[in-house]
Amino acid sequence: MLIQHLPPESATRTALRLAVPLEDRYVQDAVERDPEAGSWSQDQMLLAQIIDVLRAQHYSFLKANGAKGIEPPPQVPRPGVAPAVPRRPAALSADNADLLFQLINGPPAESG
Structure with a gap:
């Protein structure tokens, strides 16, 4: 009980x-999905965050200066945190397309 509060x-x-062997640690961390209970300390989590920010800034710098064909950098994998799954944007339905058209161009003109 005391060890849990260290x-x-x-x-x-x-x-x-x-x-615990390294492979088992990652499996256990992936099952728990709780960063607080993961095998990284808070210092290591903060360091991973700093690395992610530096990678993102470097990517932004390259893109702003005309770099072509580069992908955004991946985040540092963290124990207890599920990897981000890229989501595709939802398809635009006909009703939503009409609403968007009206928002951009205004309501249809009344004839008469």
């Missing part, structure tokens, strides 16, 4: 975390 960076929690 900080993730403590020597005891680190020793317990490293006692």
Whole structure:
């Protein structure tokens, strides 16, 4: 019970975390899907966030200066966090297309 309340960076929690084989840790973290219970400390999560921001800024810099054919960088995978699944935009239905047309061009003119 006391071990659960130790900080993730403590020597005891680190020793317990490293006692589990790496492959099992990722499987366990993927099942739990709770970053707080993951095998990374808060410092490691913040470092991963910094890496993601730097990658995004570098990508933006390259795109702003005319780079072509480059993809946005992937995020650093984190234990306990499901990977982002790219979503496709929903198809525009006929009703939504008419509404969008009216919003852009105004309501249809009345004849008479």
